Amino acid sequence: MNSVYNYLPLWATLFPVLATVPLFFVERRSAKIRDVFAQAVTGITLLLVALMYPYVRDHGVIGVSYPGILPPFGISFRADILGFMLALIAAAVWFLATVYSKVYIGHEGGGNRYYPFLLLSLGGCLGVFLTGDFFSLFVFFELMSLASYVLVVHEESDAAIAAGYKYLILTLIGGLALFFGIVIAFEVAGNVDIAPGNLLFAEPNRLSFIAFLAFLVGFGMKMGIFPMHVWLPDAHPVAPSPASALLSGVMLKTGAYGMIRVVYNVYGPELIAAAGWDTILLVLAGITIFLGSAVAIAQTDIKRRLAYSSIGQMGYVLLGIALLTENGLTGTTFHIFSHAMMKSTLFLAAGAIIFKTGTRKIKEMAGIGFKMPVTLGCFTLAALAMIGIPPLNGFISKLILSMGALDAGKPAFVFLLILSSLMNGIYYLPIIISAFFGVKKEERKWSRAFSELKPSMWIPIAVLAASCLVFGLLPINLPLKWAQIAAKALLGAGN
């Protein structure tokens, strides 16, 4: 492996995990210092991830490995352009969500438990993106899953406990399946390193198919792919909104990242295509897209609606992975970015609405746009991006994904994407319409702009919403460039 020796992936992963120790002592003193400390930690983590960029850009792959820890697998840290991009997204959204949490969690309480687990799951999430072999990935995957359980049950209501239970059980099943797959791969190939050209399975036999199914269950569970999605619409809505944003916006993507690695680094697109397993993925993706979007229409709870929408969107991501074309892969990677921005905006905005009004029912939100113009403005922007209205980033990912589907000779999926966009419209537009229009005249008074929320709440929302526009319209679209480089690199890996 010609990777450049660099400790940054290691530090970026371990820093938030280690920071929980001083946090433990700090948080007992004062809640204020605790909040600032957590923000500082996530901010520094973001900086550490961002600092990797020059190395990743110049050398392609950077990292360190410790084969002595946890033999026979060993632990290794590694960042290539795909891992770096996803880690950067994760760290950025985490930072914004932490800033947002200050007021939200301050209001909700339980911050002393919330923040350490927030940092732990950040470490786990970054670890998934920045490790160089599947075993290390698995370790951090489990760390993230278990730490985020505490975030899910934060409110400790009956619903939260029930949803957390479901989440925990299914996550455990997924983790076990994943481990099973890793063990088979190790048994067959003798290593589980993620490296270009290092395909772990050479031929489509029964064993490799079982491993494939195990990987599919393991990562698909986290991703929320039909029929493994059942935990998602329960768990995401009950979590506190910043955690929902992270769950939906970032943590689902660890599953998608894993699937990308499985398809392109473990099996290779040639093997997948020759064995016909891409059909399995395509069928699941199609069902997921349709089901997620369709069921979202029937929801009355805003966060549940958003959670179902996430399922549909992860169907897009799986579709792009399964198409096995360069455009498809670029579209998937860019859609991971787009969806992180859009869905985090939506969840944070929904959280702000719930925070202010105390209601989660969409019907009771009529006229909310006049009370919270900035929040609802950001919500509208992100929702339009979800529908795929140009010039927002959701449009671009849809465009590239459609090109990928046509490249693969599957125009039916373009139709499905269009249909799903329409359904997105059907479930997002009524929220916007009732927020701004059809309000009685006396209630139509605009509140003075920006007095709606504290700046530490609306600035993260606005930053995320602005990124939906900036990374759609403007020509300096770094995530898109990275996605293209990553897709080229991954497809090159199969040859």
Added chain:
Amino acid sequence: MSAEALILAAILTALAGGVITFLFPVHSRRLAGIINLAVTALSFLLVAAAWFGFRHSVEFSLPGFLYLGLSFQLNALTAFFALLFAGAWVAASIYSLQYMEHEDNQRRFYAFLQLTLAGCLGVVLAADLLTLFLFFEMMTFCSWVLVLHQENRDAMEAGNLYLYLGVIGGLVLLMGVFLLYHAAGSVAFAAIPGAVAQNPRLMIAMGICFLIGFGIKAGMVPLHIWLPKAHPVAPTPASALLSGIMIKTGAYGLLRVFYSILAPAANKGLAGAVFGVVFLWLGLLTMLLGAFLALQQRQAKRTLAYSSVSQIGYIIMGLGAALLPAGKDLYGISGMLFHILNHAVFKTTLFMCVGAIYVYTHTLEYDHLGGLGRKYPGVLVPFAVAALGIAGAPGFNGYASKTFLHHALTDLYHYQPSWWLWLAEKLFVVASALTICYFIKLFVNLFLGEKDWSHLPDRMAPALQIPLWLGAATVATIGLFPHRVVRALIIPAMDVLGFDAGALDYVAHINVWNWHDVWGMAITAAVAGVILLLIYKFKIDSLVFPRWLSVEKMVYRPLARGFMWLCLRPGVNADSMVNRLYHGAGDWSMALFRLVTKVDETTDKAYRSAGDLSLALFGLVTKVDQSADMAYRTMGEFFALVCRAAGFVDKGTNSAYVLLGKGTRQACISLDRLDQDLDALYKGLGLVYTRAASKLDLVERKASGPLPKKRPAPDWLKNLQTALAKPAWNISNLNVEAIVVAGALLVVAIILIFYSR
């Protein structure tokens, strides 16, 4: 400044104006209107400067924006549309100054009016389909806010219908763009022609996508259902622009996609044959249905909205005629472009006339209007001029463009005589006649008759009147000098579409002032007269007659209604059937979604029951385990008991053995003692024997020798001495029995002693 910068500036001015108006609170109501007018006028001037200042085609792109880059073009065709649009916008903006006084929420209205202008300009100035789509969506969403401006129930319903159909149309259009981009590798108009002709299936699919996508926006039957609802509820300046301008973006899109890309003039091929027929007949259907429905409306704006449907039919019919490979396409295209111009002029004028009345009367129901001609001749005259224009009266603008379109049909019939083209031509005449009829009805209902309007102010505000007269003057000017307009505007635009010099020259020399065409118009008028006689006679009577003739009202009106019912019912049915179809599709899809939800719930339930089952299983296993545990424990206790018993037995045996051993040892000891005693006895015997022997010896010796002098001590004494020296009753010689016996004796003694006291 270069033309490129001017074009961008025109779009960005409108965009920025809208954003600024929306975000920065303008407290004066007038100021927002004035800003809007200034921004709109500036946009118009920028477009005009870009075109008239340079007079040559410009095409440029902004690479990198929106992934594929945005590109714009300015040429005779796009400048024609852009100037038309911006010009109409200026007129509507002047009009709004006064009109919007009685509306709420002016700031939002003006903001979105400017944003919609930016969208419209972007649509026509785009040089590729993606850019076009971007601005098309922007226009849809921004104009939606204009439609639901009043936010009452009707407006919300119409707005929702408009928005959802707009979104659907946009998405279908997007699908077409995707297919085209994939097939041709580019979305630029210039690069595409001919690239997609190879695959007929793909081409038909694309064509249908574009047909639906642009057709919804254009208001083509059967996709028109939003139009008669959305246009009347919007504030009048917005209605005027919606009807006069925005539906033309759909027509423009159809023209560019079908005439420039799918079936270019040089190679019409299959697409031309298929979509030519489709557009020709959809156009005719739209014309007839729109006119038919306009005739039955009883509200001025609704009449005008249906009239827009009907007129867009003319435009689409022109495109269809041009696409058909049989005849000369120059009539169809020139007629289409000309009619777009004319319809924009007279329809905006008509809407603004009606709106000017509405400002004062606050109603547009026919039943509440009438007799306004005498009150407001300043509205009557422009309305009449524009109505003559739309009716196609010679000397007014509609005459020229309708004649062109009529020529397109007769020309096709000339090259390819067939019964359906003959029928098409007849239907064209009927639709034109119907147009005359519903305008007569509208005119009569608004302006004629007797009604007391003395409570209204006599003078109309100038801001309301200026645009009307401007429009009427344009109608008349174009009507009087159609050839100049054709040469100045239409022919350069057709040049862009790729017509050769001969064709352009031919168009330049079409003369509409000939006996044949005027006679055609006269026939149309005669048909209109017949229809009027058939339909209106009873109705007009019942309406115009004063109230006191109630018998007539009671008798004739139901008769007239019955007649109208007989005449119009099929049209209403068709309309409502289409409407129901939409609703049905909506219900069906909602049911489907509910079904999917149910599937989802079932999946959910399956998960839950699997969990319950395994929990129960675990419980069962635990119970089995517990009982096994208990069995073991019981068994263990039993065995412990058995062991204890065995232990007892063992101990008993052991002690028995010990006792036996002790007994044996005792016996052995006794034997030993016996042995010793025997030994001693033997020894004694031996001694006796020895003594006896020695006695014998002595005897022998006595006998033989002297006797010993001293006699030794007797043996019993010696024995006693030995026994005294070594007593045999040692304590160790005591045995248990002796102790027991002694104990017993002691006890007996104690008892005896105790009781003896």
